[in-house]
Amino acid sequence: MLKAGEHDNAEHRRVRARVEHVIGRLKNYKILRDCRRRGDGLHHAVQAVAHMHNLALAS
Numbered sequence: 296m297l298k299a300g301e302h303d304n305a306e307h308r309r310v311r312a313r314v315e316h317v318i319g320r321l322k323n324y325k326i327l328r329d330c331r332r333r334g335d336g337l338h339h340a341v342q343a344v345a346h347m348h349n350l351a352l353a354s
Contacts, residue, residue, distance in 0.1 A: 321341075
């Protein structure tokens with residue numbers, strides 16, 4: 296049986312691994328490559344993706 300802190304750490308590891316995997320996959324898309332070349336464009340693109348994800352979860 297996991298203690299509360301251990302459970303939180305396990306959940307954190309799962310979420311972090313998933314996020315890193317998704318970011319790695321996003322880097323393959325041309326639109327994000329172009330954003331990286333412009334400087335802060337990647338920040339805006341990732342914010343937009345996160346917003347769309349949140350909208351999908353809310354529906």
